[in-house]
Amino acid sequence: xxxxxxxxxxxxxxxxxxxxxxxxxxxxxxxxxxxxxxxxxxxxxxxxxxxxxxxxxxxxxxxxxxxxxxxxxxxxxxxxxxxxxxxxxxxxxxxxxxxxxxxxxxxxxxxxxxxxxxxxxxxxxxxxxxxxxxxxxxxxxxxxxxxxxxxxxxxxxxxxxxxxxxxxxxxxxxxxxxxxxxxxxxxxxxxxxxxxxxxxxxxxxxxxxxxxxxxxxxxxxxxxxxxxxxxxxxxxxxxxxxxxxxxxxxxxxxxxxxxxxxxxxxxxxxxxxxxxxxxxxxxxxxxxxxxxxxxxxxxxxxxxxxxxxxxxxxxxxxxxxxxxxxxxxxxxxxxxxxxxxxxxxxxxxxxxx
Numbered sequence: 001x002x003x004x005x006x007x008x009x010x011x012x013x014x015x016x017x018x019x020x021x022x023x024x025x026x027x028x029x030x031x032x033x034x035x036x037x038x039x040x041x042x043x044x045x046x047x048x049x050x051x052x053x054x055x056x057x058x059x060x061x062x063x064x065x066x067x068x069x070x071x072x073x074x075x076x077x078x079x080x081x082x083x084x085x086x087x088x089x090x091x092x093x094x095x096x097x098x099x100x101x102x103x104x105x106x107x108x109x110x111x112x113x114x115x116x117x118x119x120x121x122x123x124x125x126x127x128x129x130x131x132x133x134x135x136x137x138x139x140x141x142x143x144x145x146x147x148x149x150x151x152x153x154x155x156x157x158x159x160x161x162x163x164x165x166x167x168x169x170x171x172x173x174x175x176x177x178x179x180x181x182x183x184x185x186x187x188x189x190x191x192x193x194x195x196x197x198x199x200x201x202x203x204x205x206x207x208x209x210x211x212x213x214x215x216x217x218x219x220x221x222x223x224x225x226x227x228x229x230x231x232x233x234x235x236x237x238x239x240x241x242x243x244x245x246x247x248x249x250x251x252x253x254x255x256x257x258x259x260x261x262x263x264x265x266x267x268x269x270x271x272x273x274x275x276x277x278x279x280x281x282x283x284x285x286x287x288x289x290x291x292x293x294x295x296x297x298x299x300x301x302x303x304x305x306x307x308x309x310x311x312x313x314x315x316x317x318x319x320x321x322x323x324x325x326x327x328x329x330x331x332x333x334x335x336x337x338x339x340x341x342x343x344x345x346x347x348x349x350x351x352x353x
Contacts, residue, residue, distance in 0.1 A: 046164035051203035201332035213243030223276035
């Protein structure tokens with residue numbers, strides 16, 4: 001039977017239909033996640049926590065600890081660790097926060113002096129700030145109430161995520177059995193393999209990122225202490241937290257450290273601080289990332305940056321945090337599908353590059 005369109009055009013049309021279908025399903029999924037973000041965010045955070053705490057839970061099971069007790073002890077351990085780290089970070093920021101703020105204020109004063117001729121002197125900035133405060137002061141109460149509601153929402157999501165971590169750890173076997181039972185036809189093995197590959201990618205990302213964040217924060221803290229930069233411990237804590245947002249978080253936390261060094265210790269010490277930050281980034285990019293994460297998460301930096309940008313546009317800071325591990329899970333699923341459905345002839349002979 002003859003057709004009006006040649007074979008290449010029909011293939012292109014078929015691929016366009018597939019791409020449009022995939023994009024449409026993805027757009028609907030993103031819309032649903034944004035609409036129900038209060039419920040979706042704790043689930044995604046719980047998945048990250050489960051991936052990070054999985055090795056401890058499995059070790060407890062190997063020690064013949066009952067499943068519910070092992071999950072409870074794991075959650076108690078994460079509460080203790082997160083509480084201890086939060087206490088150390090908050091205490092460091094309280095002890096050194098005044099120094100950091102004073103240094104940043106001094107830097108702002110210096111910048112204002114340089115631009116004083118253009119009508120942006122410090123006095124003009126102060127008067128403009130007073131005018132703005134007087135103009136918008138009526139909305140302060142509503143801003144405080146909205147801030148309190150946001151804090152309450154974050155606390156509620158954190159508690160819900162912790163409870164979900166407990167159930168995800170304890171009932172992981174049941175969840176996999178339910179997933180197999182819901183799989184259509186003979187696809188149960190494929191679906192299980194895809195889920196396992198996706199979770200392994202998330203687990204590798206979380207474990208590797210935590211190790212890298214600790215090493216980065218330790219090296220930068222030691223460097224800033226040697227240089228005598230005020231608030232070195234607090235800045236190191238900021239580096240640790242920012243490391244969970246690849247590239248962008250390290251850039252922002254490193255920029256804050258250099259600005260504090262510039263304002264408090266001068267141009268020469270700021271250059272040394274910049275050298276410390278760049279050296280740590282080189283160590284991360286050329287040694288830590290290839291050694292720690294290359295076996296589990298293999299994504300080009302451009303893909304990571306695009307994922308972070310998309311996550312920020314969809315869900316802000318939470319989206320930036322979740323974008324990379326979810327992208328790693330998607331890459332894991334694609335890798336599993338490619339390994340199962342790619343013919344040996346298209347893969348080339350064994351040993352070929």
